[in-house]
Amino acid sequence: MVHEELAFRLNDREYKNWLKAGRCLLILKDGLHSYIDQHMRAFHCDLLNRNTLLQNPCETSSCKPRGNTLSSVCRVCSEWRKVILKHHRHPDATINWANCFPPHWRTDHWELAKAYMPRGQAKVRGADQCDASALLNLINYCTCFSSVDPKLVRQVIQYRNELMHSCEFRVKDEWMRHYWTALKHFAQQLRHVPQMATAGQQIENMLTVDLSISIFGVDQMDSAGLFDGLQSDSVSQSTASAELVSQWETELLQEMLQECLHTAAEDDDDAKSQDTEQLKRLGGFLQTNQDLSERFSTELQAINSLQPRE
Known part of the structure; x- marks a missing residue:
């Protein structure tokens, strides 16, 4: 059967917890x-x-950061820098100017947003390309999100970091x-947003569902109603359940891989050492x-190519 190894992993309750928690971040x-x-x-x-x-x-059309430092920029881009710092809750913290292309600050709201995000966002062109960490840090650092309690945002960020850097994926x-409490309190602040109201309910469903599947006979999942509308006429509910769990696992691991590989490819030696292990x-x-x-x-080939040769 296709899902033997997945079923074996899901026999570990703490691995299921890790997978469910990661899925909640994607939701x-x-x-x-x-x-x-x-x-x-x-x-x-x-x-x-x-x-x-x-x-x-921009007066030169070529103002850009040198590494993570923004200096020697024109009068207009210098003004943008001042405004960005003015609306940063912690302007003395590290600002990832390398995320930004200053000449586009005037015309692209997302170039502005990236100044409040973690490193590695330079090629990102919109919210739909960001992971949860980038979006949560934006809410945390930019004062324009005044309706959200930054303490609750930071709690979710802390749990996200613990999850994504879990040594044993458990x-x-x-x-x-x-x-669950941190996610619930955060989501409640945005319950007036239809997409967040839906996400809040989906998160609650995910945290309470049993992801166990049985590969002997019929695949099963204690998820009544959770997958309504996700299966086609040619795919049974039981098959769709196992496929979806596998898809969720793939998406979570893919996000972890992208984050680690991106850091490994950076010139920042400190950042590299943080994610090497x-x-x-x-x-x-x-x-x-x-x-x-x-x-x-x-x-895996990319990971192996980064390992030092003995």
Whole structure:
């Protein structure tokens, strides 16, 4: 059967917890897209209306960061920098200017948003391309999201970081209870946003569903109503359930791989060292599961190419 190894992994309750918690982050990310994009558009427009200097184009069309430092920029881009810092809740913290292309600050609200995000966002062109960490950090650092309590945002960020850097890809029941509380409190603040109201319900469903599947006979999942509308006429409910769990696992592992590989490719030695061990653990986990090693063969080759030769 196709899902033997998946079923074996899901026999570990703490691995199921890890998978469910990761799936909740992906649900949260999707729920935030529209809200954040609309909010940043309005914020960008308000800045332009309040400051006529910001309405002018970059005077050189070539202002850009050097590494993560933004210096020797024109008068207009310098004004944008001042405004960005003014609306940053922690302007003394590291600002990832390398995310941005300053000449586009005037015309692209998302270039503005990226100044409030973690490193590695330079090629990202919209909210729908961001992971949960990027979106949560934007809400946390930019003062335009004044309706959301930053303490609740930081709690979710903390749990997200613990989850994505879990050494064994397993979390305990107690951790899940605290995580659930943090997600619930955060989502409740945005319940007036239709997409977030839906995401909040989906998160609650995900945290309470039993992801166990049985590969002997009929695949099963205790998920009444959760997958309505997701299966086609040619795919049974039981088959769709196992396929969906596999898809969720793939999406979560893919996000972890992308984050680690991106850091490994950076010139920042400190950033590299932070994720080197995580990348090794992730590679080892994939290699010990044949189905995952086949699914992520390209990524495993990239991981192996980064290992120092003896």
